Amino acid sequence: MLETFIHKIRKNPYWYFFFKLIAFLLLLFVLDFSIGNILRHFYFKQQSGLQYRTTYSIEKTNADILVFGSSRANHHYRPDAFENQIGLSFYNVGRDGQYVFYHLDVLKAVLKRYTPKIIILDFVNKEFAQNQESYDRLSVLLPYYKTHPEMRSIINLRSKYERLKLLSQIYPFNSTMFTIAVGNAEFNKKRKSDNKGYVPLTRKWNGVIPKNSISANYEVDSLKIDAYKSFIQECARANVKLYIVCSPYFIQSDITDYSVSIGKEIAKENNIAFFDFSKDTVFVNNTELFADFAHLNDTGAKLFSDSLVKCIIEK
Amino acid sequence: MLFNSLHFLFFFIIVTSLYFAIPYSKRWVLLLVSSCYFYMAFVPIYILILGFTIVIDYFAGIYIRDAEGKRRKLLLVFSLVANIGVLAVFKYYNFLNENFSFLLHGFGLSNPIPYLSILLPIGLSFHTFQAMSYTIEVYRGHQEPERHFGIYSLYVMFYPQLVAGPIERPQNLLHQFREKYDFEYTRVVDGLKLMLWGIFKKLVIADRLAIYVDTVYNNPEQHNGSTLILATIFFAVQIYCDFSGYSDIAIGAARVMGFKLMTNFNRPYFARNISEFWKRWHISLSTWFKDYLYIYLGGNRVSIPRWYFNLFIVFLVSGLWHGANWTYIIWGALNGFYLVFALVSHKFRNKMNHLTGIEKSPWLNRFLQISITFLLSCFAWIFFRANHVTDAFLIIKKMATSSGAFYIENPSVMIFSFLGLFILLFVELKQEFYKGDFSFFNNKRWIVRNLSYAILIVIILLFGVFDGGQFIYFQF
Numbered sequence: 001m002l003e004t005f006i007h008k009i010r011k012n013p014y015w016y017f018f019f020k021l022i023a024f025l026l027l028l029f030v031l032d033f034s035i036g037n038i039l040r041h042f043y044f045k046q047q048s049g050l051q052y053r054t055t056y057s058i059e060k061t062n063a064d065i066l067v068f069g070s071s072r073a074n075h076h077y078r079p080d081a082f083e084n085q086i087g088l089s090f091y092n093v094g095r096d097g098q099y100v101f102y103h104l105d106v107l108k109a110v111l112k113r114y115t116p117k118i119i120i121l122d123f124v125n126k127e128f129a130q131n132q133e134s135y136d137r138l139s140v141l142l143p144y145y146k147t148h149p150e151m152r153s154i155i156n157l158r159s160k161y162e163r164l165k166l167l168s169q170i171y172p173f174n175s176t177m178f179t180i181a182v183g184n185a186e187f188n189k190k191r192k193s194d195n196k197g198y199v200p201l202t203r204k205w206n207g208v209i210p211k212n213s214i215s216a217n218y219e220v221d222s223l224k225i226d227a228y229k230s231f232i233q234e235c236a237r238a239n240v241k242l243y244i245v246c247s248p249y250f251i252q253s254d255i256t257d258y259s260v261s262i263g264k265e266i267a268k269e270n271n272i273a274f275f276d277f278s279k280d281t282v283f284v285n286n287t288e289l290f291a292d293f294a295h296l297n298d299t300g301a302k303l304f305s306d307s308l309v310k311c312i313i314e315k
Numbered sequence: 316m317l318f319n320s321l322h323f324l325f326f327f328i329i330v331t332s333l334y335f336a337i338p339y340s341k342r343w344v345l346l347l348v349s350s351c352y353f354y355m356a357f358v359p360i361y362i363l364i365l366g367f368t369i370v371i372d373y374f375a376g377i378y379i380r381d382a383e384g385k386r387r388k389l390l391l392v393f394s395l396v397a398n399i400g401v402l403a404v405f406k407y408y409n410f411l412n413e414n415f416s417f418l419l420h421g422f423g424l425s426n427p428i429p430y431l432s433i434l435l436p437i438g439l440s441f442h443t444f445q446a447m448s449y450t451i452e453v454y455r456g457h458q459e460p461e462r463h464f465g466i467y468s469l470y471v472m473f474y475p476q477l478v479a480g481p482i483e484r485p486q487n488l489l490h491q492f493r494e495k496y497d498f499e500y501t502r503v504v505d506g507l508k509l510m511l512w513g514i515f516k517k518l519v520i521a522d523r524l525a526i527y528v529d530t531v532y533n534n535p536e537q538h539n540g541s542t543l544i545l546a547t548i549f550f551a552v553q554i555y556c557d558f559s560g561y562s563d564i565a566i567g568a569a570r571v572m573g574f575k576l577m578t579n580f581n582r583p584y585f586a587r588n589i590s591e592f593w594k595r596w597h598i599s600l601s602t603w604f605k606d607y608l609y610i611y612l613g614g615n616r617v618s619i620p621r622w623y624f625n626l627f628i629v630f631l632v633s634g635l636w637h638g639a640n641w642t643y644i645i646w647g648a649l650n651g652f653y654l655v656f657a658l659v660s661h662k663f664r665n666k667m668n669h670l671t672g673i674e675k676s677p678w679l680n681r682f683l684q685i686s687i688t689f690l691l692s693c694f695a696w697i698f699f700r701a702n703h704v705t706d707a708f709l710i711i712k713k714m715a716t717s718s719g720a721f722y723i724e725n726p727s728v729m730i731f732s733f734l735g736l737f738i739l740l741f742v743e744l745k746q747e748f749y750k751g752d753f754s755f756f757n758n759k760r761w762i763v764r765n766l767s768y769a770i771l772i773v774i775i776l777l778f779g780v781f782d783g784g785q786f787i788y789f790q791f
Contacts (some may be wrong), residue, residue, distance in 0.1 A: 014335075022503075028769045036772060136782035161321040170776040177777055178727040279338045 039180060043173060045141050046130075046183035046279035050095065051140075051176070053197055057093040058109040058144055063087035063196070066110065068103040068124025068231075071096040075295045076247045079196040081305035085313065089116055090292065091198030098171065099134040100127060100227045102117075105141055105154040107231060111238050112150050119235055123246045125257040125278070128228070130221040142172035157223065200298035205250075225262065232270050243312060246276045248283035248304055251263020251289050275311050276302065316356035318564045319517050320621035326353065327568060334572050339495045343465055346492075350474040354437075357478075360460065361436040364401060365472065369657055371397045373447045373467045374452045376460035387454065394450040398443050401596055410639030438478030440636055446471050449485045451607055458485045466492050473574075475565040479558070481579040481599035484606075488576070496573025508569030508768065513563025515771055518779030521557035524549040526728050527779070532700055535710045539719035543710050550700045551693045552736060555584065558597070582691075585747045587684035589653040592692060600636070623658065627651035629756075632720050637699070642707060646698040653691055731778045738774070 009015040043088040046052040057066075065088050067077040073094030082090045093106055103121060110116065135154050135158050145155050145166055156162050173180070244267050246260055260278065267274040282303065283289055289300030296304055316323050331351045334342055355362050375394035379387055391488015409430050416426035423656035449470065452458035461467040470489050476482075531538050531546035536544070560580035571575045579599050586592035593601050614627040627648070668674045673683070694711075701707035723729055745754070 013498050017498070017500055017503060022502075024765050024769065027765055028772055031769050031773050032776070035777075132782075139782070164321060167782075168776055170773060170780075174781060175727060175778065177730065178730050194367075273596060 003193050025231045032169050035133060036171075036173065039170065039173040039177065040143065042180050042184050046180065048194075049179065049183045051179060051183060053141075053194060054095060054106075056142060057106055057197070058148065059113075061091040061093070061110070061197075062089075062114055063091035064117040065090045065120070066116045066118075067094055067105065067120045067122065069094040070098050070124055072124055072247055073122035073294060074121075074197070074199050075291070076301050076304055077198060077308075078118065078200075078298075078301050078305040079198050081302065081309050085306075085309045088119075088194055092194075094122060094197065095140070097137055098140070099137070100224050100231065101134060101138055101154050101157065102141065104231045104234070105138075105151045108150045108154075109144070109148050111234060111240075112148075116240055118241045118243070120308075121231060121242065121244045123244050123260065123263050123274075124185075125246075125249070126218065127260055128220045128224045128259040128262060130219040130224075134221075134224070139174070140168070142174075143176075145172060153312055154216075154227070173185065182186050196303075198202065200301065201295055202298055203291050204297060205287045205290040205292050219237045220258065220262070225266070228263065229266060230271055232266065236270070242272050243315075244272055244274045246274070246278045248277045248280050248289075248296060248300070250285065250293055252279060252284040252285070252288075273311075273315055275308065277307070280307075282307075316353055318513060318561060322356070331568075331571055335498045343463075343469055343492055346474070347465055347469045347472065350472040350477060353474040354477055356473065357437045358434060359597050361786040362403070364439075365442065368398055368401055368443065368446055369468050369471050372450050372471070373461070373464055375450050376467070377462060379450065379453050380460040391450055391454045395447060400446050402439060402443050404431075405433060405439055407639045423447055434756070438751065441480045441482055442471050442477060442786070443481050444478075444600070444636075445476075448482070448607065449489075449605060461485070461489055473569070475568040475574075477578055478493065479561050479565070480597075481562060481565065482603050483577060488574075491574050492572065499501060499573070502573065502636070505570050506567040506572075509567030509570065510564045511567075511771060513560040513565075513567060515775055515779075516560030516563065516739070518775055519731075520739055521553045521560060522734055522780035523728065523732050523778065524553040524556075526725075526734060528553055528700065531722065532706075532710075533702065535706050535713065538713070538722055540714045541719055541732065542722040543714050545721055547693050547697055547700075547710075547714075548731065551584070551689070551696050552739070554696065554699070555580070582743050582747050584689050585685055585743070586688050587681060588688055589650065589657055589691060592688055593650070593654075600633070604633055605783070608632060623655045626654050627657075630654065631720075641704050642698045642701055645704065645707070646695050649695045649698065652697070658660040706710050734778060 006019070009019050017173065032152065044055060046055070066081050067073050071094065072094060074092060075094075077092050077094070079092065081091040087270065093103075093110075095102060107119070115202075138155055138158050141151060141155050144151055159165075232242060243261065246263075247278075257278075260276065264274045264276070277283065283296070283300065286300075289296055289303060291297035291300075316326060316440065324348070330345065333345055336607060337345060351362060354365065363686045372394055373786050375390050379390045379394075382390055412426065412428050412430055415428065449458065449461075449467075461470065461637050466489070469492055470483075470485065473479075473483075473488070528546050528550045531542055532550070535543060543571050552750045559580035566576045566579070577599055579597060581595040581598065583592050583595035585597050609625055609629045614625065617625065628651075630647045631644065632647070632650030634645070634652070637643040637647070669678070697710055698704070698707045701710060742756075755763060758764045758767070
C-alpha cells in the first residue's frame with residue numbers, strides 16, 4: 001500500500017519532495033527528542049561542578065544570604081565570614097563570566113521559590129559595557145528555559161530566533177556534552193571544589209602587572225542598565241535587603257569606571273547601599289592578596305569578606 | 316545576513332519557494348530583488364557602490380562590443396579603472412596612506428593626507444572581480460554583451476555568490492539566468508545536502524577551531540612553540556572549513572534553484588605540491604588570476620626568468636587582493652616563492668627521489684609530498700592569520716625555540732575540535748581515495764542515507780558553535 005502511495009506521489013516532484021522531507025523531519029524529531037531528553041536527565045543529575053552550582057542556585061538553595069555576580073563574586077565572598085558574624089546561612093550564586101542579565105534571571109527564579117533575607121550583588125568595572133559576549137554567555141541558562149518561564153524574557157535576548165531554536169531538545173545542551181559526562185562521572189561526584197558556592201583560589205599572584213585596563217570611554221548597553229534597575233526593583237518588591245558591592249581591584253585608577261558611576265547613581269536613587277572597595281588601599285597593588293590580575297586569593301577573600309561584613313553590620 | 320543564521324534559512328525557503336511558484340519569465344526579478352535584500356541586510360547604503368559599478372560595466376560592455384580600435388581599449392580601461400578605483404578607495408586608500416605616512420616620517424615629515432573613516436563594503440573584491448571578468452570577456456570577444464540590464468545586474472548580484480564567490484565567469488553564469496529550471500527532486504536534494512555539509516564545516520569545525528586559534532593568535536607572546544604550532548595547524552583547517560563551507564552553501568543554494576556554479580575547492584590539503592594546491596584551493600580566484608593577469612603578463616611563453624617573475628607577481632597581487640595589510644602581501648609572496656622554488660628545484664628533487672628510492676613506494680612518496688605541501692601552506696598561513704607582521708615573526712621564532720605542554724583552557728573545546736577534525740578527515744579521505752565504495756551519505760538504503768544526514772544535524776546541534784562570527788572571507 002505504501003509502495004503504491006509512493007509510486008503515485010513520485011509522479012509529482014513537489015509532493016514527492018514534501019513526503020520525503022516529512023519522513024526525514026520525523027526521523028530528526030525522534031533523534032532530537034531522545035538525545036535531548038537523555039542529556040537533560042544527566043544534566044540535572046550532576047552532583048558537583050559549575051552546572052550543578054547553577055542548578056542548585058536556581059532550584060535548591062534556601063540560604064538567608066545570597067551573593068550574586070561574576071567570577072569575582074564567586075571567588076571573593078567567603079561563607080564563614082557571613083555565617084559566623086551575621087549568623088545567617090549563606091550561598092554564593094556567582095558564576096564565571098556572567099553579567100547582570102544572568103544575575104537578574106537567577107534572582108527571578110530564586111524569588112519565585114523563597115525570599116532570602118540579604119542579597120549582595122557584586123558589581124564589576126565595565127558591567128554595563130556593550131558587548132555581544134554577555135548575551136552569548138546566557139547560553140548557560142538554556143537548560144532552564146523549559147521549566148522556568150520567569151527566566152525566558154532574559155534568555156530571549158540572546159537572539160530574535162531563540163524561541164525557535166529552543167524547539168530543539170538538544171539545542172539547550174549545545175557544547176555541554178563533555179561537561180555533563182564529567183559531572184556524572186564517579187570521580188567527579190566525590191570531588192567538592194566549592195564551599196557553599198564559594199570557590200577559593202589558593203595561589204598568590206606573581207605575574208607581570210598589566211597596563212591599566214580601566215577605560216572611561218566605552219559604549220553602554222541600555223538593556224544592561226534596565227536589567228540592573230530590575231534587579232533592584234525585584235529585591236525591593238520582595239522586601240529583601242540589598243547591598244551592591246564593587247569588590248577590590250589590583251589596579252589603582254584615578255578614573256572611576258563609567259559603569260560604576262552609573263551603578264552608584266542608580267543605587268543612590270533607590271536608597272541602596274553601594275560599597276566601593278575598588279580603591280581600597282589595603283588591596284591595591286598587593287600581590288599577596290590576589291590570585292591573578294582580577295581575582296582575590298583565599299587570603300584576600302577572607303580580608304575582604306570580613307571588611308564587608310563589618311560595613312553591613314554598621315549599616 | 317550570514318549563511319549560518321536562521322535569518323538566511325527563512326530567506327532561502329521563501330525565495331526558493333517563490334522561485335518555483337512564479338513563471339520562468341519573472342524569476343530574474345525575484346532573484347534580483349532578493350539579492351538586493353540580501354546585500355542590504357549588511358550595510359544598506361553600500362548597494363549604491365554596487366549600483367555604480369553595475370551601471371558602468373553594463374554600458375561599457377555594450378559600447379565595447381560596438382566600438383572598434385583604440386576606442387574599444389579605452390572603454391575597457393575606463394571600466395577597469397572604475398572597478399579598481401572603487402576597490403582602491405574602499406580597500407587600499409588607508410593602507411597606502413598609512414605607508415606613505417611611515418615613509419614621510421622617515422624623512423621627518425608629516426602626512427597632510429587625511430585618513431578615511433569608511434567601512435569596507437562586504438564582498439567588494441569578489442563582485443568587483445566578477446564584474447571585471449565580464450568586461451574583459453566582452454572585450455576579448457568571448458562573450459556577447461548582456462543587453463538586459465536586470466539580467467546583467469543579477470550576474471553581479473546573484474545572492475548565493477555575491478559576497479564570497481565563487482567568482483563566476485559570464486560564459487558560465489549569464490546564460491543560466493535565461494534557462495528554465497524545473498523542480499527536480501534529485502537536484503534539489505543534492506543542493507540541500509551540499510548546503511548542510513557546508514553548515515557542518517562552518518559551525519562544527521571552523522568556528523570551534525576559531526576559539527582556540529583566536530585565543531592563541533591574539534596573544535602569541537603568552538604561548539609556547541607547541542601551542543603556536545597546534546594553533547597554526549588548526550587555523551589551516553579553520554580557514555579551509557570556513558571558506559569551503561561558505562562555497563558549499565553558495566553552490567548548494569544555487570543548485571537547488573537549478574544554477575550550476577563553478578567548484579571552488581577540491582580537497583586542497585591532499586595536494587602533492589604547491590602548484591596542485593592552488594589548483595584545488597579557491598579555484599575561482601586562481602583561475603581568474605591565471606586568465607586575466609598571468610596570461611596577460613605572458614604566462615610561461617616567455618623567458619624562464621620572466622616566467623618566474625610572472626608567477627611571483629601573480630601571487631603577490633593575490634596576497635594584496637585578500638587584504639590591505641603587509642601580512643597578506645607576505646603570504647602571497649611566500650606562495651609565489653614556493654612555486655618558483657618548486658620549478659627551480661624540480662630536477663634536483665627528482666634526482667633525490669631516484670637516489671633515495673622513494674619513488675618505488677608510491678604511497679609513502681605521496682604521503683610525504685602531501686605532508687610537505689601541508690606544512691608549507693601552514694607556514695604561509697602564519698602570516699595570513701597573524702594580527703601584525705611582527706606577531707608573525709614572533710610566532711615563527713617561538714615555534715623554533717620554545718616548546719612545552721599545549722595550552723588547554725577548556726578541554727571541551729579541544730575534544731569537540733578533534734571530533735570535527737576526525738569527521739572531516741574521514742569524509743575527505745573517502746572522497747579522495749575510496750570513490751565508489753560504501754557511503755553513508757549516498758547509500759542506496761533510504762534509512763542509512765537519511766539517518767546519516769539526521770546525525771549530521773544532531774552533531775551540529777550538539778557541537779556546533781552558534782554564537783560564532785561571520786565568514787573569514789566576507790572581509791575581502
